[in-house]
């Protein structure tokens with residue numbers, strides 16, 4: 001199969017697997033490397049020590065996979081619909097971010113990428129090697145998504161696709177085979193600054209640059225120990241993740257709801273009562289309640305810390 005046909009075959013099969021978009025980038029990383037190094041130098045990664053430790057590998061896919069010739073980037077829509085936005089105004093309920101309303105996306109995306117790799121293996125007669133990432137290793141997924149034409153990087157630092165908005169998760173497949181590269185699409189943020197203005201903690205310190213230490217998603221999910229007292233009131237009723245800079249984005253206003261079964265919102269995660277959540281005191285209860293959900297990753301103690309802060313902010 002020639003390069004052009006193989007490129008087309010990969011894209012068609014990827015869409016059949018349920019990916020919303022499939023694009024292909026060159027492994028070249030030069031444009032983003034300095035920006036990333038600068039981000040680490042400023043300490044914006046906070047306690048995410050793995051970001052610093054893996055920083056040189058993260059900006060250079062050749063360090064992990066020297067034979068890489070193409071980077072396939074996929075996206076998957078997880079948008080649950082407008083209704084869930086109302087939970088943010090419900091003081092008795094805990095808000096769980098849109099991407100965490102059902103199954104953890106990591107294994108979902110990874111399994112599909114394995115199927116894609118298997119298919120490439122079959123159509124090329126086994127003459128190919130690949131490496132898969134679904135937020136599971138050191139690679140700048142957003143930089144490659146931009147280069148693969150999947151969307152532009154918004155001022156909130158998330159990838160926005162004109163059809164699906166930013167309610168997408170990404171996955172990457174490095175291949176030792178040359179494919180036709182896509183072109184980036186232009187930045188369509190224009191003069192808009194809604195995400196920067198809406199961020200409760202002013203974590204977007206300049207357009208496209210996030211100080212993770214101030215981001216509620218980081219504070220609820222990554223920060224160990226107590227949540228700083230001055231940040232607590234800004235968290236509102238969020239107990240896992242934060243979507244503030246996405247709900248306000250005009251590109252997210254008219255986007256299709258995900259038809260992916262794994263992301264169909266679970267009723268018990270849509271607006272769980274805070275008084276109900278605070279009563280989870282046994283580890284086995286926590287594990288069975290959040291089975292297959294990304295919430296399980298933060299463990300019970302951190303989750304209860306978050307619920308306690310949300311209760312402190314509620315008017316119950």
Ligand code: B12
Pocket residue numbers: 032033035036039048097098099134135136137138139140141142143153156157158159160166167168169170171207208209210212215217218221222240241242243245
């Ligand atoms: C660390 C991390 C976080 C951290 C830091 C977030 C961040 N923005 O970096 C925390 C814990 C805060 C976080 C939160 C969230 N995350 Co996160 N996270 C990651 C992870 C593992 C690494 C990201 C990274 O490398 N950050 C370091 C910074 C420096 O890299 P960067 O953002 O690409 O930075 C570039 C820009 O600053 C740019 N830049 C600098 N100046 C300029 C100027 C211009 C003009 C331009 C264009 C660019 C530019 O250059 C930098 C170098 O690449 C990725 C998975 C992965 N492996 O990539 C997921 C990932 C970014 N997260 C994701 C998601 C879904 C989220 C949340 C929405 C979850 C939630 N609801 O709570 C929030 C969103 C918060 C936000 N506004 O970004 C998705 C994003 C999907 C998308 N649509 O883009 C990813 C890709 C995971 C995935 N596989 O789907 N996350």
Ligand code: SF4
Pocket residue numbers: 156198199200201202203204210214215216217242243244245246
């Ligand atoms: S996820 Fe929340 S805290 Fe983080 S940048 Fe967006 S609005 Fe701000």
Ligand code: SF4
Pocket residue numbers: 154155156157188189190192193194195196245248249250251
């Ligand atoms: S809210 Fe406005 S500035 Fe922010 S990402 Fe969306 S379009 Fe860009």
